[in-house]
Amino acid sequence: MALLEQKITARKELDGLGVYKPGKPIEEVKRELGLERVIKLASNENPLGYSKMAKEAMMKELENIAFYPEGTAPVLAEALAKKLNVQPEQLIIGNGSDEILHLITRSYIRTGDEAVMANVTFPRYDTNVRIEGGTPAIVPLIDGVHDLDGMLAAINDRTRMVFVCNPNNPTGTIVGKQALEAFISKVPEHVLIVVDEAYFEYVTEEDYLNTVPLVASYPNLIVLRTFSKIYGLAALRIGYGVMNPSIVQELMKVKEPFNTNRMAQAAAIASLQDEEFLQTCIQSNEEGRKYISSEAEKMGLSYFPSQGNFVMIQLGRSGDEVFEALLKKGITVRSGGVLGYPETIRVSIGTEEENETFIKTLKEVLN
Numbered sequence: 001m002a003l004l005e006q007k008i009t010a011r012k013e014l015d016g017l018g019v020y021k022p023g024k025p026i027e028e029v030k031r032e033l034g035l036e037r038v039i040k041l042a043s044n045e046n047p048l049g050y051s052k053m054a055k056e057a058m059m060k061e062l063e064n065i066a067f068y069p070e071g072t073a074p075v076l077a078e079a080l081a082k083k084l085n086v087q088p089e090q091l092i093i094g095n096g097s098d099e100i101l102h103l104i105t106r107s108y109i110r111t112g113d114e115a116v117m118a119n120v121t122f123p124r125y126d127t128n129v130r131i132e133g134g135t136p137a138i139v140p141l142i143d144g145v146h147d148l149d150g151m152l153a154a155i156n157d158r159t160r161m162v163f164v165c166n167p168n169n170p171t172g173t174i175v176g177k178q179a180l181e182a183f184i185s186k187v188p189e190h191v192l193i194v195v196d197e198a199y200f201e202y203v204t205e206e207d208y209l210n211t212v213p214l215v216a217s218y219p220n221l222i223v224l225r226t227f228s229k230i231y232g233l234a235a236l237r238i239g240y241g242v243m244n245p246s247i248v249q250e251l252m253k254v255k256e257p258f259n260t261n262r263m264a265q266a267a268a269i270a271s272l273q274d275e276e277f278l279q280t281c282i283q284s285n286e287e288g289r290k291y292i293s294s295e296a297e298k299m300g301l302s303y304f305p306s307q308g309n310f311v312m313i314q315l316g317r318s319g320d321e322v323f324e325a326l327l328k329k330g331i332t333v334r335s336g337g338v339l340g341y342p343e344t345i346r347v348s349i350g351t352e353e354e355n356e357t358f359i360k361t362l363k364e365v366l367n
């Protein structure tokens with residue numbers, strides 16, 4: 001039976017918005033191409049998995065699945081507060097940092113407000129601002145790096161928030177310590193500064209600002225972090241934000257009552273205790289990042305210097321084509337075509353073996 005035509009129109013803010021396209025899941029690629037093995041280097045996930053301590057904690061927590069979780073994840077907030085040296089009241093725990101972005105725009109963006117952000121950066125800033133009727137004010141990157149002066153200059157009376165993704169996804173670049181601190185001090189008090197540090201733990205460069213301690217001095221500063229990346233809990237959906245308690249209180253009004261589940265809370269708490277796993281991941285990622293960057297260089301390809309768990313490589317030809325060719329050989333990356341740099345691919349750092357297979361296959365594809 002044919003479905004009847006639907007006559008109710010959605011809010012006009014949704015006109016022209018697309019549906020988020022994630023990196024292709026392994027299962028989908030295997031099914032579509034009939035491949036037995038697929039290496040996924042497309043979504044900046046942790047190739048080493050996640051902490052065994054988190055697994056044990058989840059096994060225990062299985063007993064309690066019939067009961068709703070604690071809505072604000074207070075045990076996790078307490079553990080994070082200790083680790084970060086902040087007050088638990090300064091923290092909000094989200095269903096991924098994605099949810100916190102959504103809560104921020106839902107709570108603060110009014111129709112006609114502007115939000116300053118880079119181009120190219122994490123696309124959810126743009127989407128969430130538009131959903132609420134706001135307008136992104138786009139400031140192009142300079143050589144893949146946030147143009148903080150340009151972003152300051154773009155702030156006007158209508159500006160409600162600014163987004164700084166540090167390290168930036170998809171380029172992996174960071175802004176220098178002094179530059180970011182000066183920027184934060186110059187943004188007017190009525191403008192929220194959202195610093196997205198999803199890849200914070202991977203940074204090995206010394207000239208990188210830890211913004212969490214600044215939250216105490218800047219009531220308009222929000223820092224976002226996640227358990228999806230270095231902690232390897234992407235599927236559980238858990239992240240957090242550090243900010244002035246008064247902002248937390250507003251976001252709490254908007255958040256779903258049970259936004260993070262028991263498994264995620266238990267796994268995140270346990271993950272914070274596994275310093276050894278964290279260090280192993282940092283080291284493995286740094287080695288992989290260096291390997292892929294230096295191999296790209298040997299192939300005559302340039303790349304953005306990355307401090308994340310991915311590298312964006314400039315190919316001098318269509319990223320879509322190279323993406324398709326790699327896909328046929330069982331490797332998924334992100335084409336720069338969907339990320340705003342059409343002649344690039346972004347490859348996530350894998351295990352040593354995955355990185356070697358990627359480089360070998362990239363050579364085949366480019367030849």
Ligand SMILES: Cc1ncc(COP(=O)(O)O)c(C=O)c1O
Binds near residue numbers: 044097099198226234
């Ligand atoms: C810069 C950045 N921010 C936020 C997120 C969202 O992470 P999650 O919602 O899994 O915490 C991602 C995920 O890729 C990201 O790259």
